[in-house]
Amino acid sequence: MYTDILIIGAGVVGCAVARVLSRYQADITVLDRADDVAEGASKANSGIVHAGFDAHPGTLKARLNVEGAKMYPALSAELGVPYGQCGALVIGFTPEDRATLENLVRQGEENGVPGVRLIERDEVLRMEPNTNPGVLCALYAPTSGLTSPYELTFALADHAAVNGVHFQLNEEVTALSRGKDGLWHVAATSGEYTCRVLVNCAGVGSAVLHNMLSGDKLTIINRRGQYYLLDRMNPMPFHMTMFQCPTKMGKGVLVSPTVHGNTLLGPSAEDIPDGLDVSTTAEGLSFVLEKSRLTWPGAVIRGAITNFSGIRAHEAGGDFVIGPVKGCENAYETVGIESPGLSSAPAIAEMLGSMIAQEQGLQQKADYQPAPRHPRPFYAMTAEERAAAVKADPLYGRLVCRCEVVTEAEIRAAIRRPVGATTIDGVKRRTRAGMGRCQGGFCSPRVAEILSEELGVPLTEITKCGGNSRLLTGTILDAMKEGN
Numbered sequence: 001m002y003t004d005i006l007i008i009g010a011g012v013v014g015c016a017v018a019r020v021l022s023r024y025q026a027d028i029t030v031l032d033r034a035d036d037v038a039e040g041a042s043k044a045n046s047g048i049v050h051a052g053f054d055a056h057p058g059t060l061k062a063r064l065n066v067e068g069a070k071m072y073p074a075l076s077a078e079l080g081v082p083y084g085q086c087g088a089l090v091i092g093f094t095p096e097d098r099a100t101l102e103n104l105v106r107q108g109e110e111n112g113v114p115g116v117r118l119i120e121r122d123e124v125l126r127m128e129p130n131t132n133p134g135v136l137c138a139l140y141a142p143t144s145g146l147t148s149p150y151e152l153t154f155a156l157a158d159h160a161a162v163n164g165v166h167f168q169l170n171e172e173v174t175a176l177s178r179g180k181d182g183l184w185h186v187a188a189t190s191g192e193y194t195c196r197v198l199v200n201c202a203g204v205g206s207a208v209l210h211n212m213l214s215g216d217k218l219t220i221i222n223r224r225g226q227y228y229l230l231d232r233m234n235p236m237p238f239h240m241t242m243f244q245c246p247t248k249m250g251k252g253v254l255v256s257p258t259v260h261g262n263t264l265l266g267p268s269a270e271d272i273p274d275g276l277d278v279s280t281t282a283e284g285l286s287f288v289l290e291k292s293r294l295t296w297p298g299a300v301i302r303g304a305i306t307n308f309s310g311i312r313a314h315e316a317g318g319d320f321v322i323g324p325v326k327g328c329e330n331a332y333e334t335v336g337i338e339s340p341g342l343s344s345a346p347a348i349a350e351m352l353g354s355m356i357a358q359e360q361g362l363q364q365k366a367d368y369q370p371a372p373r374h375p376r377p378f379y380a381m382t383a384e385e386r387a388a389a390v391k392a393d394p395l396y397g398r399l400v401c402r403c404e405v406v407t408e409a410e411i412r413a414a415i416r417r418p419v420g421a422t423t424i425d426g427v428k429r430r431t432r433a434g435m436g437r438c439q440g441g442f443c444s445p446r447v448a449e450i451l452s453e454e455l456g457v458p459l460t461e462i463t464k465c466g467g468n469s470r471l472l473t474g475t476i477l478d479a480m481k482e483g484n
C-alpha cells in the first residue's frame with residue numbers, strides 16, 4: 001500500500017503530529033502495533049500538564065514543555081477533552097531539599113514558567129492541610145494542570161481521521177529500507193507499505209526504528225512507573241498535584257487528583273529490559289505507598305480500585321530527539337519522549353508538523369474540518385439535560401455502567417467514533433464504563449454484547465484489550481454439541 005506520509009506510532013505524539021499534518025494536502029497513514037490508539041505510555045502516565053520548571057533551560061524538553069502547557073487550555077476546549085489548572089507543589093523537608101527547590105524556582109523562571117515561587121511551611125499547610133507537617137518549604141507552580149491522556153489522544157486521532165488520516169492498527173513495523181524508487185519500504189504485520197515521507201513516533205520502540213535508518217545509534221532505557229488509583233468516592237486529600245524533590249530517576253512519587261476526581265499515587269521508576277512489560281509488582285507498589293506517605297501520612301490503599309504501570313522511553317542523552325533523521329532524506333523522528341512528553345505533545349506536533357510541511361512543500365487544504373464535537377457525558381449532565389437526552393435518544397435511558405453512570409447511547413457512540421473503540425478497554429477509556437469501583441465487574445458483559453452488535457462480530461471474538469484477551473472461549477451450546 002502506498003501513502004505519502006507514514007507515521008509509526010499512535011500515541012499522543014504520533015496522533016498530534018498526524019492532526020497537524022492533516023491540515024495539508026497529503027495522503028497520511030498512522031500505523032501502530034497495538035489494537036487501539038494510546039496503548040503505549042500515552043495511556044498510563046500521571047496525566048499532569050507540567051508547568052515546565054523541571055527541565056534544564058535551553059533543552060528541547062524545557063522549551064516544548066512550556067509551549068505545550070500554554071496550548072493546553074485552548075486545545076482541550078477545541079477537542080472537548082477535560083483539562084483543569086489545579087497548580088502543583090514540590091515539597092521539601094531538609095535544607096538540601098530547600099537548595100534543590102530554590103534551584104528549580106530559578107530554572108522555572110529561566111524557562112518562562114508563570115508565577116513559580118518558593119513558599120514556606122505555613123503557607124503549604126494552609127494550601128494543602130493534609131501535607132506531612134514535617135514539610136519545610138515548597139515550590140509553588142500555579143499553572144500546573146491535569147488532563148486525561150488517553151482521551152486527548154483519542155480526540156487528536158479523531159480530528160486527524162475526519163481530515164482523511166488513515167489509522168491501521170495491529171500493524172507492527174519490523175523493517176525499514178529505502179528502495180531504488182527513492183521511496184521508504186516499511187515491512188509490517190499485514191504486508192509492505194511504501195511512502196515518500198517516514199515519521200517515527202514509536203515511543204519505547206523509537207530507537208529500534210531509528211537504528212534501522214541511521215549509523216548514529218540511539219538507546220532507549222525502558223523506565224517503568226507503577227501506580228495506585230484510588231476510588232473517587234473517597235474524599236480527595238489534595239487539590240493540587242503534590243510532588244517530592246526530583247531525583248536522577250525522574251520527578252519522584254506524586255500524590256495528585258486526576259481530572260476525573262480520583263487520587264493517583266505513583267509512579268515508581270525501575271529500569272527494565274522489556275519495553276512491553278507493564279506488569280505491576282508487590283515491591284513496586286509498596287515503594288509507591290511508602291513514598292506517598294512522606295507527602296500524605298494518611299495514605300491508605302483501602303480505597304484503591306486498580307493499579308497499573310506505564311513505561312517511559314528514556315533516551316540515554318537525556319533530551320527529546322526531534323527532527324529529521326541525520327543522513328536520511330525524508331525521514332523524521334521523535335525519540336526519547338519521556339515526561340514531560342504529554343505536556344509537550346501539542347508543541348512537538350506543531351514543531352515537527354510545520355518542519356515536515358515546509359521541507360516537503362505541502363499545500364494547505366481548503367476544506368480542513370473542525371474537530372468532531374461530542375455531547376456532554378451523561379454523568380455530567382443536569383437533570384433537565386438528562387431528560388432531554390433520553391427523550392431524543394431512549395438509549396440514554398439505559399444505564400450500562402452504574403459506577404460511572406455511562407449509558408448505552410454513549411457506548412454505541414464511542415464505537416462509532418472516527419477512530420472508534422473495538423475492545424472493552426477501548427470503550428472504557430472513551431466513556432469511563434468500567435473505570436469505577438467495580439472495575440467493569442458488572443458492565444463488561446453488556447459492553448461486550450454492544451461491541452459484538454456494533455462491530456458485527458461474534459461475542460466470542462470480543463476481547464478486553466486485543467490479542468488473545470477474549471472473555472468467552474465459546475458457547476455452552478457449542479460445548480454441549482462437542483460433548484464437553
Ligand SMILES: Cc1cc2nc3c(=O)[nH]c(=O)nc-3n(C[C@H](O)[C@H](O)[C@H](O)COP(=O)(O)OP(=O)(O)OC[C@H]3O[C@@H](n4cnc5c(N)ncnc54)[C@H](O)[C@@H]3O)c2cc1C
Nearest residue numbers: 009011013033040041042045048173203205225341342343
Ligand atoms: C509512568 C509515566 C508517567 C508519566 N507522566 C507524565 C506526566 O504526568 N506528564 C507528562 O507530560 N508526561 C508524562 N509521561 C510521559 C508521557 O506519557 C510520554 O511522553 C508520552 O505519552 C509519549 O507519547 P508517544 O506518543 O511518544 O509514545 P507512546 O504513547 O508510547 O506511543 C508510541 C506508540 O508506538 C507504537 N509502536 C512502538 N513500536 C512500534 C512498531 N515497531 N510498530 C508499530 N507501532 C509501534 C506503540 O504501540 C505505541 O502505541 C509519563 C510517562 C510514564 C511512563
